[in-house]
Amino acid sequence: MITSPLQSLIATGTKLWLDSIDPELVRTNRTLGATGATSNPVIVSDLLKTGRFDDQLDELLQEGRSDEEIAWRMTDQLVNDAQDVFLPVWDESRGNDGYVSFELDPLLEDPELDIPHEKRVSSYIELGKKWATGHRNRMIKVPATPAGIDSLEELAAAGVTLNVTLIFSPRQYRAAQQAVWRGAQRRDTLEQFKSVYSIFVSRVDVYTEKYVPQLSSAAQGLVGIVNAKRIWAENDAFWSEQATPLDQEMIFASTGTKKPEDPPTKYVAAFAGSDIETNPPGTNDATEASGMTFSRCVDQLPVSEVLDEIDRKVDWEHMERVLMEEGIQKFADPQKALLHLILEKRAQLTPAGEA
Numbered sequence: 609m610i611t612s613p614l615q616s617l618i619a620t621g622t623k624l625w626l627d628s629i630d631p632e633l634v635r636t637n638r639t640l641g642a643t644g645a646t647s648n649p650v651i652v653s654d655l656l657k658t659g660r661f662d663d664q665l666d667e668l669l670q671e672g673r674s675d676e677e678i679a680w681r682m683t684d685q686l687v688n689d690a691q692d693v694f695l696p697v698w699d700e701s702r703g704n705d706g707y708v709s710f711e712l713d714p715l716l717e718d719p720e721l722d723i724p725h726e727k728r729v730s731s732y733i734e735l736g737k738k739w740a741t742g743h744r745n746r747m748i749k750v751p752a753t754p755a756g757i758d759s760l761e762e763l764a765a766a767g768v769t770l771n772v773t774l775i776f777s778p779r780q781y782r783a784a785q786q787a788v789w790r791g792a793q794r795r796d797t798l799e800q801f802k803s804v805y806s807i808f809v810s811r812v813d814v815y816t817e818k819y820v821p822q823l824s825s826a827a828q829g830l831v832g833i834v835n836a837k838r839i840w841a842e843n844d845a846f847w848s849e850q851a852t853p854l855d856q857e858m859i860f861a862s863t864g865t866k867k868p869e870d871p872p873t874k875y876v877a878a879f880a881g882s883d884i885e886t887n888p889p890g891t892n893d894a895t896e897a898s899g900m901t902f903s904r905c906v907d908q909l910p911v912s913e914v915l916d917e918i919d920r921k922v923d924w925e926h927m928e929r930v931l932m933e934e935g936i937q938k939f940a941d942p943q944k945a946l947l948h949l950i951l952e953k954r955a956q957l958t959p960a961g962e963a
Contacts, residue, residue, distance in 0.1 A: 613895050614640050617880055617902045623705055625859070625886040629690045630655055633889050640896060643697045645690045646709035646749070646771070646861075646886050649942035652683050653949055665950070666957045675950045679943075683710070684739070691745050698745035703800050704854045709771045710739050711749040714939035717756075728755035733762045740768045747771040747804065751939065752780040753932070757787055764791025764803065771859065773806040774935045777928040781805055781839045785846060792852075802854045804884060805843060807836045808862040808931070809875050815927055827917045829870070830910055833878045834918055836860055837909060840883060857883040864888045873898050881906040 618624055618641045625644040626637045628651055634642075655661060661682065668678045690708040698706030712735045715721060716728050723731075732755060736748045748763065750756045751774040763770060764787070772784040784805060792801045812832035816823055823831070840858045847856040863875040863885055872894035879885055881904030887895070909915060 612640070613898050613900045613902065614892065616900070617876065617885075617895065620880045620902050620904050621882050622880050622902075622906075623857075623884040624892070625884055626892065627651075627861070627864075627886050627888045629686045629708065630889070631686070631689055634690045634693050637889070637892060638693055640892065642892070643701075643705045644694055644707045644709075644884070644886075646711075646747075646859075647683065647687050647690075648711050648749075649683075649714060649939070649946045652679070652686060653942060653946040655686065656682065656946070656949055656953065662953070662957060665953050669954055669957055675947050675954070678950050679946050687746065688743070691743065695745050702854075703744075703802060706745050707747045707769065707771075707802075707804075708745065709747040709749045709773075711773070711939075712736060712739070714751075714936075714943040717751065717753055717936045718940040718944075719936070720940075725755055725758075728753075729758045732756060732759035733766075736763045736768050736770075737766055747802075749773050749806075751936070752784050753936065757783050760784060760787035761791035761794075764788045764801075765794040766791075767795065767800070769800075770803045771806060772803070773861070774932065774939070775805055775807045775839070776812065776931045776935070777835075777924055778839055778842065779924075780928065781807070781842070785843065789850070798852050800854070801852055802856070804857045804859050805839075806859040806861040806886070807839050808935070809833065809836050809860055809879075810862045810864060810866050811931055811934070812836075812927065814866050815931055816922065819923075819926070819930070820921055823921055824914075824917060826910075827914050827921075829867075830914065831918055831922060832862075833875065834909060834915065836879065837906060840879075840906060844882070855883075859884045859886050861886050864891045871898075873900060877902055877905060879906050880904055 624642045626642045627646055629645055629647045687708050687710045694706040716731050740748050747769050749771045752772050775781050788803045809832040812835055813829050816831045843858050860879040865872055865874050872891055876895050880902040
């Protein structure tokens with residue numbers, strides 16, 4: 609019996625994931641029906657700022673760990689704790705759900721460091737294998753940058769479960785999907801092969817507000833939805849022909865609305881019916897409070913006039929380039945902020961004379 613809006617959403621066929629690994633929020637959202645979660649440096653940094661994890665930080669400081677080591681050990685611990693909550697889902701679904709995503713080092717893409725392409729690729733492969741080892745329900749999050757995409761075949765071949773993130777365009781999606789599938793076919797078996805592709809939604813609509821103001825009121829604010837639904841349809845068609853035992857799915861990410869006048873359920877409702885929505889905690893709370901009953905909308909597109917206008921006026925290559933540059937910065941800067949926070953914690957938690 610459906611008793612809440614989020615249960616209504618799940619009943620349409622959507623898997624509900626949480627865009628947080630806060631232990632309290634993970635437990636709360638699990639009771640609401642969430643079956644997975646994802647992490648990033650912003651989430652980890654915000655958690656460490658609360659002081660709730662100062663005891664663990666102090667232990668690592670006493671062990672003489674570097675700021676970078678502490679950042680990754682805390683990330684590993686927080687992701688692992690969330691994995692424990694969702695492991696029963698993974699067991700029950702036989703590996704089709706119940707995952708928590710672990711993001712690889714965003715500083716590999718930091719423009720300031722200017723790491724050579726081949727070094728980035730080899731680092732993604734090395735780190736992906738390292739952080740995946742021993743974890744049944746951990747997804748390794750790799751960005752759809754040139755180096756990230758070039759690492760996917762080897763990671764997939766090695767048995768790593770992948771979440772390809774920072775996807776804004778069909779071109780990125782296709783390159784990632786083809787690389788992952790090449791790697792999967794090198795495995796001895798496809799029984800545990802699982803991959804997901806995170807398409808960012810609301811950032812596309814932020815882009816069109818700024819760069820494509822000439823869109824009509826009927827089209828403005830719908831480009832992110834149209835783009836994501838088209839990629840979803842392409843993904844669904846491709847994998848339905850491969851007959852993999854587990855679902856290879858889209859994650860609809862960046863589903864929190866950016867404009868105050870937009871209802872908080874705008875993107876939640878648009879993608880109801882299939883695959884995965886990874887929602888910020890506030891979006892899940894607003895959805896639960898909305899009183900809405902959801903129905904399948906993921907395969908419904910606007911009228912042809914709106915689609916034609918979007919295709920005519922949006923420069924997809926420019927969009928991808930701008931959003932990737934912004935996205936890389938939004939990945940690298942929080943990692944730097946996390947390292948700086950640990951440095952500050954070191955000063956706070958280490959007694960005078962022991963620093």
